[in-house]
Amino acid sequence: MRISHRDEDAAVRLAERLTGLRANREVIPHNPDQSVRWHQHDYPTAIARWNYHPEYEVHLIREGSGRFIVGDHLGTFEAGQVTLIGSGLPHDWVSDLKPGEVIRNRDAVLQFDGQWLRNCAGLMPELVEVEPVLEESARGILFTGETATKAAEAIEAVGKSVGIEQLHHVLRVLAIFSRSPQTDRVLLAREWFQPQLDGEAAAVVDIALEYIFANHSGPVRMSEAASLVGMAEPTFSKYFRRATGQNFSDMVRKLRLAHACRLLEQTQTPISEVCFEVGFSNLSNFNRHFLAETGLNPRRYRFERTKQ
DSSP, rough: OOOSOOHHEEEEEHHHHHHHHOBBBOOOOOOOOOOOOEEEEEEETTSSSSSBBBEEEEEEOOOOOOEEEOOOOOHHHHHHHTEETTTTTEEEEOOOOOOTTTTTEEEEEEEEEEHHHHHHHOOGGGGGGGHHHHGGGOEEEEEEEHHHHHHHHHHHHHOOOHHHHHHHHHHHHHHHHHHHOOEEEEEEEEOOOOOOOOHHHHHHHHHHHHHHHHHEEEEHHHHHHHHHOOHHHHHHHHHHHHHSSSOOOHHHHHHHHHOOOOOOHHOOHHHHHHHHHHSSSSSHHHHHHHHHHHSOOOHHHHHHHTTT
C-alpha cells in the first residue's frame, strides 16, 4: 500500500519514525535550580509529537492553526489556545503547514511535578485553591475567553523572568486557572478515558495520527495505516483502540467533523462543498454525523457560531 503524496513532508516524517518504534513517553529534564520548566519550541520538531508524561503541562499556541488531540478528544486550534494537560494524559498538536514550512517558537510550555505543588501546599495552605483545577486537568482543560487571554500573557511572563519573579508568574498562571469561571473551561477527554500505554503502542499511534492528519480530506484506510507500522489490521486496530480509547474510523470521522466545524465558523464555503472538502462522500451522511457529534445540523451550527 502507498500513502497519499498530498503531503510529502508528512510522509518523510512517517518514514523517519518507522526507524524506531520506542516510547513516546516524554522525559522532562529536571533542573535543580528551577521549580517549573518553561520552554518554547518550533513545529515541526522532535518533541512535537503524540506523547505523555507524569508532569502537568500548560500549553500555549502562539502561531498557526491545525488539529489537536488530548486523550480521546480531537479538535482544531488557532493561535492563542491555552490548555492545561493532566499527568499521564496523551496529547499532540499538529499544525497546518505548507511544504517545507517551519513555525518558529510555535509553542510556549510550562511543565511541573504535581508532587512539588502538593509539597508546597503543605507549607503554604493558600495553594490548596489549585487542587480542584488540577483534578479537572486529568481530562485536559481548554481555557477560553478572558481566562485564555490573561493566562497567555502570564505564561509569556514566566519565560521573560528568573528566580523569585519567575515563580511569581508561575503562581499567577495557576491563580488565573483556579479562579476562572466554568464558562471559560472546556473539559476535553471523556471522564472514563483511561489509555493503556506502552512505548510501542504510543509510537504506533503517533505514526497513525500523522497519516490521518496528512490525508483526512481524502481516502483514509486502516489498511494503509497498519502497513506503515508493519502490522496486520487486527493487531493495529487493537493497539490503536487501547491507546486512544476509540477505534480508527471514529478518529477519522471526528477529525473530519472538527475540520468541518472550523470551515463553517470561519468561511462562507457552501455546506455542500464543506462536506466534500473534509472527506465525506455524500451530503446526507455528512449531515447525519455532524448532527450526532454537535447536536446541531451544519446550517444551524454556522448560524449559532457566527452570531457570537
